[in-house]
Amino acid sequence: MLTGLATDVGRKLAERWAAAVVLPGLVFTALAAAGMTLGQRHWSDLDLLRHRLRALTADGSGSTRTAVLLLGVLAASFAAGLLADALTGPYERALMGSWPGPLGRVAGALTERRRRLWDARDRACREAREARELGPLEAARNDVALVRPQCPTWAGDRLRAPAARIRLEYRLELADAWPRLWLLLPDSTRQPLIESRQRLDEAMRLGGWAVLYLLLGAVWWPGAVAGAGAALVAWRRGRERAEEYAELVESAVDVHLPELYERFDGESRPVRAGLGPAVTERFRKGAGARRG
Structure with missing residues (x-):
């Protein structure tokens, strides 16, 4: 049973490795x-490509x-x-x-820009007086981030959001x-x-x-x-x-x-x-x- 399980796991790993790396x-x-x-000049010259490929196996030791x-x-x-x-x-x-040092200033500027946009939309949510207004306003704010941005990219803030929201809730x-x-x-x-x-x-x-x-x-x-x-x-x-x-x-x-x-x-x-x-x-x- 264990041998069969190990074989099955090995086969699945090999298939994944082949799909992800080899192919x-x-x-x-x-x-x-x-x-x-x-090269750049003959980028679509298929005749040249076939000629070079045949030249690799042209002599008697082709195999x-x-x-x-x-x-x-x-x-x-x-x-x-x-x-x-x-x-x-x-x-x-x-x-x-997570941008390296030389791009730190760019990351900081983008993060600050996203914060200002999020703050403005969050303020609009808090000032909304009717439920029908609140829904679209919340959706617009959440398009920026679910919590106040701490990152220059949307994906980075989205992956950080669970920790922040769990900290706030629990x-x-x-x-x-x-x-x-x-x-x-x-x-x-x-x-x-x-x-x-x-x-x-x-x-x-x-x-x-x-x-x-x-x-x-x-x-x-x-x-x-x-x-x-x-x-x-x-x-x-x-x-x-x-x-x-x-x-x-x-x-x-x-x-x-x-x-x-x-x-x-x-x-x-x-x-x-x-x-x-x-x-x-x-x-x-x-x-x-x-x-x-």
Whole structure:
């Protein structure tokens, strides 16, 4: 039974690895080879490409050279996949608004601009006198962010919103409570969270591939076009997946927080906001607030 389970898990991991790394790597390697062969001046010269390809296997040792070429393509595809994965982290940080030092002033200016817009729309919500006016005004404010912006990008604020909203509602620090709550979640709640996080990661990985294609544009301009298209799709998917994942995290806390309180404080319903600080301090064990 265990052997069968291990085989099944290994097969699924191999399928995921092939779909996420090998196949996109093969496509990129083929296009990169074509682009570097054709260059900018002959970017669409298919006759030149066929001629160069035939020249690789023209002599008598064609089969050996073909085998070596295939191994080289596989190695290059694997290397491209690893590089795209390495670029996923920087792309995710850029989308989430964690910009490096030189861009700090730009990030601060964008964050302040978003705050002013949010403050104006929040003020309009508080000044609304009729319920029919409040709905559209709240929707307009929430289009900027669910809470007062702390980030230059929408996606960054959306992923930060659950922690802020849970702090306001329950006076509980999500960073300290989440690892304990995760251990209590049933599979029916865990699985959608895992799958949502995987979809978010896939969107970020597409951003890594977009960067590679943009770099390819330096020697073959159609690569830049493909990279720009991939970046646009990755940006759109990143926003959608961030919305989905943040909503599921906050929902999991709303639904299962009584179980956490019952386990650690002996109370369940109703959830009292006064329990939040005490439970948070218990989780921290005197170590103070988490950093980073």
